[in-house]
Amino acid sequence: MRIPNTAAQLKDLIDPQCPDYRLGIILTSEARLWHVCYGLTQFLHPRGEIFLQWTKAKDEKTTGLIYFPGFWNADQLLLTNSQAFSEVLVRRPYAFTKPPAGASLIRRGIGDSLFIAEGDEHRRLRRILQPFFNFRKMHNLYPIFWMKAIDLANATARSDPGKSSEEEFVAEVLWYADKVTLDTIGLAALGKDFKSLTEPHELAKAAETAAPTKLGMQVIFIATALLLPWWALKLIPGGMQKRLNEASEQGIRVCERFVEERKSDEKIGGDVFRQLIDAQVFTDTELVDNLRMIIATGHDPTAATFIWVLYYLSIHPEWQKRLREELHANIPNHFFTSDDDKNHFTAGATLDTLPVLNACINETLRYMPTTPVTSRVADRETTILSTIVPKGTKILIAPYVLNRLVEHYGPTAEDFDPGRWIENNGKANNHGGASTNYAFSTFLHGPRKCLGMAYAKAEIRSFTAAFVARFDFEMADKKEVPVESGMFSTRPRDGLSLRLRKVGGWW
Numbered sequence: 001m002r003i004p005n006t007a008a009q010l011k012d013l014i015d016p017q018c019p020d021y022r023l024g025i026i027l028t029s030e031a032r033l034w035h036v037c038y039g040l041t042q043f044l045h046p047r048g049e050i051f052l053q054w055t056k057a058k059d060e061k062t063t064g065l066i067y068f069p070g071f072w073n074a075d076q077l078l079l080t081n082s083q084a085f086s087e088v089l090v091r092r093p094y095a096f097t098k099p100p101a102g103a104s105l106i107r108r109g110i111g112d113s114l115f116i117a118e119g120d121e122h123r124r125l126r127r128i129l130q131p132f133f134n135f136r137k138m139h140n141l142y143p144i145f146w147m148k149a150i151d152l153a154n155a156t157a158r159s160d161p162g163k164s165s166e167e168e169f170v171a172e173v174l175w176y177a178d179k180v181t182l183d184t185i186g187l188a189a190l191g192k193d194f195k196s197l198t199e200p201h202e203l204a205k206a207a208e209t210a211a212p213t214k215l216g217m218q219v220i221f222i223a224t225a226l227l228l229p230w231w232a233l234k235l236i237p238g239g240m241q242k243r244l245n246e247a248s249e250q251g252i253r254v255c256e257r258f259v260e261e262r263k264s265d266e267k268i269g270g271d272v273f274r275q276l277i278d279a280q281v282f283t284d285t286e287l288v289d290n291l292r293m294i295i296a297t298g299h300d301p302t303a304a305t306f307i308w309v310l311y312y313l314s315i316h317p318e319w320q321k322r323l324r325e326e327l328h329a330n331i332p333n334h335f336f337t338s339d340d341d342k343n344h345f346t347a348g349a350t351l352d353t354l355p356v357l358n359a360c361i362n363e364t365l366r367y368m369p370t371t372p373v374t375s376r377v378a379d380r381e382t383t384i385l386s387t388i389v390p391k392g393t394k395i396l397i398a399p400y401v402l403n404r405l406v407e408h409y410g411p412t413a414e415d416f417d418p419g420r421w422i423e424n425n426g427k428a429n430n431h432g433g434a435s436t437n438y439a440f441s442t443f444l445h446g447p448r449k450c451l452g453m454a455y456a457k458a459e460i461r462s463f464t465a466a467f468v469a470r471f472d473f474e475m476a477d478k479k480e481v482p483v484e485s486g487m488f489s490t491r492p493r494d495g496l497s498l499r500l501r502k503v504g505g506w507w
């Protein structure tokens, strides 16, 4: 079967019950040019929600694929079931490459690295980098995560020196999350504490310059997907393209300095970067580019996920309370309060096994994947689920959709419910009640699965444990529902302002 390419055939593939379909067809049936509206769907916030609605509307006759035209009337396929995910991500991953326009934007931002490499080059870089991110190595990083988790809680408690009460106050916590995750990846990857939590740092400034929540960044992504040339982006108001260039150049300068420092002093550090230099597998340019990638990918999505954990716990106080009780029962007080002891907590062995902690984090990762939608392009004529897919077809992969399907999680699929990760006997499970691992697609699958999954989970466990054990919290404005935003990682557009109360006896 060839992909249909007329508005009439489109009707067969998209269920007319779907409201967005009707909006689309009104705009598209007469004038194909208006297909730009469908092109926008992958950028609309909450990202992935429209695709979930389409998938649900097709429901009983779903084939695993929904066809819809994109910008400039390009062919696009949305994958809607596990079999389709498996074919694209696991069975034939190299037949589907990252879209060239998006890849070139990422190259400008964080360098020519594993993240956008394809085919044999991707295999080579992955083979080199994978061993540095294995489960055991990530476990060995727990002392760093715990130390930084305590720093995060302490810095939050010190926020706004003029506050009227030291025991109860309001703080915007996304700012702290961004800084502490940057400092943590600095220590883990480079053995270097950027200390951006307490002092200005060039890399934190670069990240703020390219502030991912700004509307301008969204416009840049859309313009790139529209295949507008780079020079045309200069016309976008707000100087976004200039700021992106500045941020990128700043990142290059800082990372080049790190490489020089490291190469000139063989004694520094036993961290990931030292091991990469010693292995002598990368040129200097590759070192700089992959270091930029590790710093960027290693802090932005973990900060965002940690913030969503805090948000869901603030609107589900019953889970917050259960979690705090679990933490107080399992982690002795002095590991939070004593400067000597905080470095000696064997956090890994404890935090990996706490059912409520892991349930709250897994459920947040499921419910709010910070990469809700990603994409590929068929780089040759191929098939997905026996459907012929012409070369150049764009493939939309939405973890947000698979993570919320009733087929996977039952009638509560669209509710936030950490309980699905805990068995009746109180023990943790790692499937959330779903029968396929594609039901949890937050980190994707196959050879391009997130390299930092174990790192991210261990870091978020540490930050959540140290925060929830010591603060009781709720939304500063109880009526506020965060507006989702961000093109790299989905995060609350205006940060997260919490009313925090110090928990007595844990300071």
Ligand code: HEM
Pocket (backbone or CB within 6 Å): 114, 115, 116, 126, 293, 294, 297, 298, 299, 301, 302, 305, 369, 370, 371, 374, 375, 442, 443, 444, 447, 448, 449, 450, 451, 452, 453, 455, 456
């Ligand atoms: C909660 C946190 C995180 C989430 C949700 C996440 C999610 C993802 C996703 C969905 C991808 C695939 C993107 C695509 O191919 O379109 C990815 C790739 C990647 N992630 Fe993560 N990530 C997280 C944290 C991290 C961390 C902490 C690191 C590094 C320390 C990292 C490093 C990478 C790298 C290097 C890739 C590219 C892998 C490849 O193409 O072979 N990520 N991540």
